[in-house]
Amino acid sequence: MTADIHALTGAYALDAIPEIERAAFERHLAECDACAQEVRELQATAARLGDAVSEVPPAELKARVLARIAEVRQLPPLQHGGSAPTRSRPVALRLTGIAAAVLLVVSVSLGALLLRNQQELDTQKSQSVAMVDLLSADDVRFVSGSTASGLNGTVVVSRSRGQVMLLAANMPPAPDGKTYQAWLMRDEGSPRSVGLLAPDDSGRASIVDSAGIGTANQVGVSIEAAGGSDVPHGPVVMAMALPD
Secondary structure: OOHHHHHHHHHHHOOOOOHHHHHHHHHHHOOOHHHHHHHHHHHHHHHHHHHHHOOOOOHHHHHHHHHHHOOOOOOOOOOOOOOOOOOOOOOOOOOHHHHHHHHHHHHHHHHHOOOOOHHHHHHHHHHHHHHHHHHOOOOOEEEEEEOOOOOEEEEEEEOOOOEEEEEEEOOOOOOOOEEEEEEEEOOOOOOEEEEEEOOOOOOOEEEEEOOOOOOOOEEEEEEEEOOOOOOOOOOEEEEEEOOO
16 A cells, blocks of 8 residues: 555546556445545545536537537547556646546536526636645545534635635525625624525536635635625525634
8 A cells, every 4th residue: 555545536436547457446435434434424424516517408418419510630640659548647636636527517618608698607617616625635524414404515625725705505595685695704703704595496606716725714605685694694505613
């Protein structure tokens, strides 16, 4: 067992390591409870990330893709005696596999966003880049929970980069004239707004903030007047402790 074997959790969670390394890592998983737990959390988080950025593609996208496929030149077969492909080195950073998966999901999602206006597209790109940056941090941490009313949430934090991401599910539409607003909360001082949450038709919403965490120890979601508030006035419908 090498020092790098613990760094394979992200790649293994996404089925992105060669068979030889997979066999060695599975033997390691049987003996390392910490890595086994991390793999389970990463698989669950990757699934939520895919849901968070997924979009239903427009009907005409399939026709455009099929038309373009006919124009793509195939690569020639490898010649006998040619140089063999080099074996990729082990993954050196935790969660590199997760970041690559998010990039793939985001790329597909952006293809479905081609018919949206440029402002919406720029916002989606910015959020996607922030997600990947956060997930590549060495000190990234995850925590998940649910409320008595059925709301589910996952918080992803990198304190070294001052970034936090909230993934929410099972959120009903906000009441008329109201909106969901996310906050970074602390024991002393006023909460800081992270931004507004707009759940989709499936009740999913996500937001990434890179403005710094400071002394915040909780993420909260409240119901505020349309357009949001400077400080929370409405009921807090979800609150989760930030990972250390």
